[in-house]
Amino acid sequence: MKIAVLSGKGGTGKTLVSVNLAALAGDAAYIDCDVEEPNGHLFFKPADVVTEEITVKIPAVDQGLCNGCRECVEFCKFNALAYVDQRLMIFEEVCHSCGGCILLCPLRALTERDQPIGVIERGFSEDVRVMTGMLNTGEASGIPIIKKLLADVPAGLTFIDCPPGSACTVMESVRDSDYCILVAEPTIFGAHNLALVHELAQLFGKPHGVVLNKCLEGPNPSEQYCQAKGIKILARIDYEQELGVLNSEGLVAIRESDRYRALFASLLEAVREEVQHETALDPQR
Amino acid sequence: MLIAVPVDDKSMKSKVCVSFGRAPYFLIYDTDSGSTDFITNPAAMSQGGAGIKAAQTVVDSQAKVLLTPRCGENAAQVVAAAGIKMFKTVNDSIQDNIDAYKGSGLSPLEDFHPGFHGQGGQ
Incomplete structure (x- = not known):
């Protein structure tokens, strides 16, 4: 009860x-x-x-693998990602841990990491x-x-x-x-x-x-x-x-x-x- | 060189928008030719992280200068990463601010407000 x-x-x-x-x-x-x-x-x-x-799951990027296709940037409903000057920027406090960007990345440049909250x-x-x-x-x-x-x-x-x-x-x-x-x-x-x-x-x-x-x-x-x-x-x-x-x-x-x-x-x-x-x-x- | 300005409508007679991230349009002004282009801000109705997406739009426009009354911390990071210089507008007239910029009459924007993230949705 x-x-x-x-x-x-x-x-x-x-x-x-x-x-x-x-x-x-x-x-x-x-x-x-x-x-x-x-x-x-x-x-x-x-x-x-x-x-x-x-903890919550937050994406981490391997800049060497990222080719700037921006699939993750376009996908993120909360706009936690930006691609500027050949680098992917991740705004952790905006991320809602849906994991979508990691699933979508065609080059598997994104991985999960635990962020204590x-x-x-x-x-x-x-x-x-x-x-x-x-x-x-x-x-x-x-x-x-x-x-x-x-x-x-x-x-x-x-x-x-x-x-x-x-x-x-x-x-x-x-x-x-x-x-x-x-x-x-x-x-x-x-x-x-x-x-x-x-x-x-x-x-x-x-x-x-x-x-x-x-x-x-x-x-x-x-x-x-x-x-x-x-x-x-x-x-x-x-x-x-x-x-x-x-x-x-x-x-x-x-x-x-x-x-x-x-x-x-x-x-x-x-x-x-x-x-x-x-x-x-x-x-x- | 291209200058970006958040604006309320697709017209030079419109006003500088009080918000950067939620501005409906950005004016992209070419200082060499004086030509104007108005682009829609896809972040205007965003659930969250509007500043980041708006900044991405400005970066993609190839603008090298941003004139805005204010800007959030996250948006400022994106804009700065692209090497775009930010200046604080002095009033809500688009033309006044462009003229002031050309005459070196604008101060750099240096105070960025914290975001409003996590205020809605899950």
């Missing part, structure tokens, strides 16, 4: 929700797909960490399997790391901490999930960002519910959005100093406070009920 936690902007509480649910669930996995700025590991502080380097760290925090994708600074796309992270998801309950927004990295993170938890702030901006991920969840046909985080007194535009669209509200988390302090100290709230343990337990229960309900509705899932 894969539960993706997403939001239209950063800082709404994706990591708070996914870390605490994974810590609470017992024998669960936490996967940080926010590869540009992964932070779940700061809370879990996993032990026995094994690091795997993630980041790492995956795998470890344990108590009984939680913690997997963290880390993209190197300056790399254009974290997609290969996310694909690798989600390629070998262990059986059992898995929480996927998605990147913020609704771009392709988020789609990749959500694609194989069984349920989406959308985390939203109580502002007009928050409601707008909620709408973005709500549309994404609908586009992918994923059952979903909302966690209203940082709740304050007064009207909550994100709650109004849920009511208008008929979206299930899974939990409300109040804007409290105690939680802020726990977070700032890198502590897992449910491991420190019975009150937060109870709050996230009811959220986990709500998610389980929703997923069971969805499975009953659609046995194909």
Whole structure:
């Protein structure tokens, strides 16, 4: 069972929700797909960490074999190649590793080489399997790391901490999930960002519910959005100093406070009920 | 000698295009004969790497000088590899800039902006 936690902007509480649910669930996995700025590991502080380097395939040219036919230059949809002054130029950060240029080269002047783009760290925090994708600074796309992270998801309950927004990295993170938890702030901006991920969840046909985080007194535009669209509200988390302090100290709230343990337990229960309900509705899932 | 200029339309009355990589056309101006040729920029609608492809087009045009308001790092590498000199345009008038170039009134373009690669697609 894969539960993706997403939001239209950063800082709404994706990591708070996914870390605490994974810590609470017992024998669960936490996967940080926010590869540009992964932070779940700061809370879990996993032990026995094994690091795997993630690479992509980049073409390398033997200028001596290249005769300047330009088949590769013409083919590349991303324009990662240019032929100037009798030399082939390769722009590695533009390359999307499709391998087409290598297949096409009639003189076999192009070969593959591995270019490291980041790492995956795998470890344990108590009984939680913690997997963290880390993209190197300056790399254009974290997609290969996310694909690798989600390629070998262990059986059992898995929480996927998605990147913020609704771009392709988020789609990749959500694609194989069984349920989406959308985390939203109580502002007009928050409601707008909620709408973005709500549309994404609908586009992918994923059952979903909302966690209203940082709740304050007064009207909550994100709650109004849920009511208008008929979206299930899974939990409300109040804007409290105690939680802020726990977070700032890198502590897992449910491991420190019975009150937060109870709050996230009811959220986990709500998610389980929703997923069971969805499975009953659609046995194909 | 040929000069390349990114332009908005196929006319000397058009303007210098604010973008190099995404310019719809390049003017290829012959300083010896004063003749003009407008070539389509195949990179204008590219998914990515527009600057590189646009620069390849300019290189292939045999131009030796490029007048442009700005240029990305990757495009600049391609242009520089071909030995093309780059100058910064002073306004959006095509003729003004050609005249300024002939009168040695343009400064070399030396500040190149980073690319916008990887912002779309996979």
